[in-house]
Amino acid sequence: MPHLQKGEKALCPRCGALVLERKSCSLDYPLALALTSLVLFIIANVNTLMKMNVGGRSESETIVSGVNELYAQGYWEIAALVFIVSILAPLLKILCVFYVLMPLKFNIRLRYAKQAFRFYEILHPWAMTEVYMLGILVAIVKLADLATINTGIALYAFAALIPFMAATDSTLDDHEIWERLEPSD
C-alpha cells in the first residue's frame, strides 16, 4: 500500500476504482462543515418547509409533519423509512462526525470513536437528503397550479444542508482518521 501524500489518490490498477484518497485539507474542514450542517439541520427542522394556500385554507408543514401524517394514516413503514432517511441518518452522520473529530482536534479519542466512525461510514448511503430535496421540488411543482405555495425558511436551510453535508463528506479524510484513531487499540 503506497503511502500517499495529501491530495493524492490511489486507484486500483485493475478496475480503476478509488482505493484511497488523501485530502488536501486539515481536519478542521470537515468539523467546521459538520457544525454548519448541524445548524442548518436544526433550522430546517424547526421552521416551516412551506405553506400551501388553497381557497383560504392554508397548511404549513415541516419536514417532520410529513412523517407524522404518514404515521397517522397508518403507514408506519413508510413513515419510519422517510424518518430514517431524511432526518435520522443525516443527523446521526453529523453527530458522528462531531463525536469523532472534535476530540481529535484536541488529540483525545473518545471511547466509542471507532464504532462511531464506522457507523458513519455505514450510514453514508442512507442519508438521502438530496433525494428528499428533489422530492420537495417535484411536490411543489405538482401543487403549484392548484394552490399558492409559500416557501419557508426550512426549505432554504434544507437546500443549503445538502452541499454542506456533501462538503463534510468530501473533506473527510477517512484514512487519516483511521490512522489517528489507531493508537487507542
Next chain:
Amino acid sequence: MKNRPIIAARNGYLLCHTCHLLSRVETNSPHPFCPRCNSRLHSRKTDSLARTWALTLTAYILYIPANLLPIMTVIMSGRGEPDTIFSGVKSLVLGGMWPLALLIFFASITVPVLKLLALTYLLLSVQFKSHWRPRERTILYRITECVGRWSMIDIFVIAILVALVKLGALATIEAGAGAVAFGGVVVITMLAAMNFDPRLIWDAMENDHD
C-alpha cells in the same frame, strides 16, 4: 505492477473494508477482525451471491404489488382516485407537466427496473463465470449502487403531499399500500447492491487464469 499483480487475498492479506487497513491474517482463524476498527475481515463479502440473489428476488416479488397497488389516493370533494405509479405518471403527462412526468418515470419506473435487471445480470454473469468486459461490469455495478437511492423521490413526494394537502372535505391525499411495497423495493435493491461483492467479477477471471 501490471504483470501478476499481487492479490492480497492470495498472500494472506486482507483489506479491511471499512478502514482500509491491510492486515495479515492467519488462514485458520475463522472470524478475523480488523485490528483497527474491529469490523469483520473477509476476503469477499459474506455469502455475497446468495444474499444478493435472495434480496434481488425479494425485490422482484415486491415490485409487483408496488406497481399494482395504488401508491397514493387523491380525494377531491369526496371522490377518491387511487393512483399507481403508472397512473401518476400518466396524469402528469395529461396535465402537460412533461419534465415532471419524465422525472418521475425515470426515478420510479426506469431506475428500479434497471437496477433489478442490472443486478440480475451481474449475478448471472458471476454465476456463469463470464469473462465479458469485467471493467464495464464493475462500472455498471458502481452505477447501480449510486443510482439506487434516487428512486426514493416518489416516496418523498408522497410524504410531502400527504402532509400538505389536508384541506378537510375539499381535498386530502392518502398514501396507499403500493407505497410501502415500493419503498421496500428501493430499500431491498439498495441492500442487494451493497451485498454484492464486485470483486467476484474478477474472481471468475482469476480462477480461469489459474
Next chain:
Amino acid sequence: MTETPEQQKTNSEEGDTSVLTVEKSRGFSIVWLIPLVALLIGAWLAYKTISEAGPTITITFKNPGGLEAGKTKIKFKDVEVGVVKTVRLSDDLSKVILTATLEKSVESHLGEGTQFWVVEPRFGLSGVTGLDTLIAGHYIEVEFAQGKPKREFTGLEHAPKISADTPGRRFTLLGESAGSLSEGTRLFFRDIQVGRVLGVDLADDRSNVVIEVFVDAPYDQLIRDNTRFWQTSSIDMSLGAQGVNVKVGSFLSLLGGGITFETPNLQDPNHPPSKPGTKFVLFKDFASIAEGSYIHKIGMMMNFDDSVRGLSVGAPVELRGIQVGKVTEIRFKLDIEKRKLKIPVFIEIDIDRILPQSQIKQIMGAASPERAAGRLPALEALIDQGLRARLKSGNLLTGQLYVDLDFYKDSPPMSLVYGGELPELPTLPSVTQEFMNDATEIMAKLKKLPLDKIGNELLGTVQGSNRLMNSQDVKDTIRSMNTALQDVHQLAQTTDKEIVKLTANLDKSLTTAVKVLEQIDPGSPMMVDINNALDELASSARSIRALTDYLERHPEALLHGKAGAKK
C-alpha cells in the same frame, strides 16, 4: 500484527504529524467562518422568532365546533391575528380550553372586555354570514377591548349581537305578541333599513313581549318620544270595503317581518332625541296607531230595513268617501208586536278624524243644556241638512258593504232618534234597493209609451225611403253613371296600353337614331336635322305625357272635355 503496516503507520504518522504541525502553526483556519456564519444566521432566526412571538392566551369555550390545534385561526375584521395552538378538555370534561398565540401587534389591545367567539355559518334574518367557514374551516373571531391586560378569557357561545363599536342606540319596544319578529328583523324608516331587532323576549310579568332593537347612527337621532313604531308584516292583504289590498315586502321581511317607525315633526325642538333604553309601544300595524290615537269616539246606531249581507263588523263608516269610523256591532231585532224586522247596526265615529283637537276640546268642554241632556246638536243640525246613512256596496266583487254617510237634500226630513242605547241615525234604503226602485219606475214608464204608433210611423218612413230608392229614374241614373264610369275606365286602360306601345316605339326609334347618330359626324348638316327631329319628338312625347297625366287625374275629361279646350 505485521510489520509492513506498522511501519507504514509510523511513517505516515510521522509524516502526518509534521504536516499537521505545519498546519497548526497557521492558526485558526478560515473554514471556521462558515459555521460561524451559519450559527449567526441560526441565532438571528431564533431571535426573530422569539421576539416576534406574540402573547399566548387561553380561551375557554363550552361547546366550540370545528377547532383544530395548530390550524384554527383567530381573526379580527377578517385579518389573521393569531392561531390556536392546543385544544384540550378541562378537568371536569365540561369545557374546552384552548391556548393560542396572537401576533405581537395586538398585544396591547387584549383588554378586559375582549371577546372571542367561534364563527360558524349563520343563516339569519340579518343575512347569511360566515359561509366561508364551510370551505376554510371554522375560525375564531375576536373583538378587542381596552382595559386591564388579560391572558385568560372565556369565549362566547354565539357571536355578540352588536359589535361593541357599532355606533347607535338601543331601545326597548313593548308589544302584544312577538308575531313574526325575531332577532335580525329589520327596522325601517321611510323604507330604509336603519336598525334591527336584537332579541325578543317575554316581559318579566308575562304580560307582553319585550323587543330589543338597535338603531344605527345617525338614524338613532330620529327616535323621539313621539316616535311611533309599528309592525309591517310581510304580506299585507286586506279584503275590505275599499277593495283588495295586497302588499308584499322583501323576502327577508317575509320571514322575519319588519318594524317601521315614523316621527312626526322632526324639527320640533320640544322633542329631543330619546336616550338609549327608552321604552316604546310597538303597534301591530299602521292602522292601529291611528286607532290608538283616536281618543274621542261617539257611538251611534242605525236601523236598516234591507239586507245587510256583506256588512261586517269593522266595515268602514264613510262620510263623503272619507272614513270617519267603523261598524262595531250588528244585531238582529225582531219586533214581535209591530211584526217588523230590524237590524240595528252599531257604529263608532272617531271625532278625531273629523274635527281638529282644538275644536273637539271646545265642543266637549262647552257646557250647554243640550249636551247636558245627552243630545248632539251639531249632529242634529247635519241631519237637518240631509245627513243620512245608507249601505253601499264597497266591492262588487266581494259584495262587501259599508256604511256611507252623505247629505241627501231631497230626502224626507228625519231626525236623530234618542231613547235607545245610542242615538239612532236616520237611514235610507241601500243603493241596490234604490236601483231596483228606479228600474221598476223606468219599466213602468216604458210601458206607457205609445210604442205601437211610433213603430208604425217609423215603418212608414222606412218604407217610403225604400220606395224612393227603388224608383226607376233613380235606377236609370245610376245605371248610366255606371256605364259611363266603365267607359272611362276602359278608355284609361286603352290609353295606357297605347301609350306604352307608343313609348316602346319611341324607344326603338331613339335607339336606331342613336345608332345612326353614332355613325354620323357630329358637325354635319344631317346632324342638325336629326337634332331638330329629336327635339320635335321630345316635345310630342312630352305632350302625350301631359295628356295621360291629365287623363289620370280627370277621367271625366274624356266625356266632358278639358275645361275650356278640347283635344
